[in-house]
Amino acid sequence: xxxxxxxxxxxxxxxxxxxxxxxxxxxxxxxxxxxxxxxxxxxxxxxxxxxxxxxxxxxxxxxxxxxxxxxxxxxxxxxxxxxxxxxxxxxxxxxxxxxxxxxxxxxxxxxxxxxxxxxxxxxxxxxxxxxxxxxxxxxxxxxxxxxxxxxxxxxxxxxxxxxxxxxxxxxxxxxxxxxxxxxxxxxxxxxxxxxxxxxxxxxxxxxxxxxxxxxxxxxxxxxxxxxxxxxxxxxxxxxxxxxxxxxxxxxxxxxxxxxxxx
Numbered sequence: 001x002x003x004x005x006x007x008x009x010x011x012x013x014x015x016x017x018x019x020x021x022x023x024x025x026x027x028x029x030x031x032x033x034x035x036x037x038x039x040x041x042x043x044x045x046x047x048x049x050x051x052x053x054x055x056x057x058x059x060x061x062x063x064x065x066x067x068x069x070x071x072x073x074x075x076x077x078x079x080x081x082x083x084x085x086x087x088x089x090x091x092x093x094x095x096x097x098x099x100x101x102x103x104x105x106x107x108x109x110x111x112x113x114x115x116x117x118x119x120x121x122x123x124x125x126x127x128x129x130x131x132x133x134x135x136x137x138x139x140x141x142x143x144x145x146x147x148x149x150x151x152x153x154x155x156x157x158x159x160x161x162x163x164x165x166x167x168x169x170x171x172x173x174x175x176x177x178x179x180x181x182x183x184x185x186x187x188x189x190x191x192x193x194x195x196x197x198x199x200x201x202x203x204x205x206x207x208x209x210x211x212x213x214x215x216x217x218x219x220x221x222x223x224x225x226x227x228x229x230x231x232x233x234x235x236x237x238x239x240x241x242x243x244x245x246x247x248x249x250x251x252x253x254x255x256x257x258x259x260x261x262x
Contacts (some may be wrong), residue, residue, distance in 0.1 A: 007208030062110035079198035084121035101151035105158030148176040189234040
């Protein structure tokens, strides 16, 4: 929102209820707004249900493919990190990584996309993926405990739906002395060993200029879906969690890490 403020754009915040995001469609469609800016994974979904004449900027979206839900009138930012980059990074953290367990929540389309891409990227690297698709968040810990004896590390794919179970999965991983890898700095703060993630603050800076450009053009912009990602990523490491697992993090990663939990 501060990016809109510094761009000199007046805005009115609207909070979506997680269980019923559709409640926002009619008020937004009938409002006098010239532009809608959404924050979070619901952005492309909401954009696909608003009138095509109402431009939408969807920010902090998990996967660029989400933007395909609306053909035009939609731009935005994605904190996507290619799974191929993730796997190379995970192997630097854990050089002996040969088999990675991946838990994906089926209610999260981004998680399923990332799982498929992770499986494709793993083969040329000689990494085997042991995947488990979870229908209910409460089944996450049990699925993790089934995978942990058979893998070298564990990766969670899913959004806020699985947040309540993360601590239990961390405890299970600690019992089996297996590192948990993540896609966010927040997960590393909670106890995951490492994450390679996009700089969301840098992505946020794109929103104001995007909005200014659209409004300057009278509310119209290219029919092509435009999504901004970043080629440079950040590193978060949890030395405390690694030490508890008997894992020594490489010095060359420690000196370039953006955040270290000790």
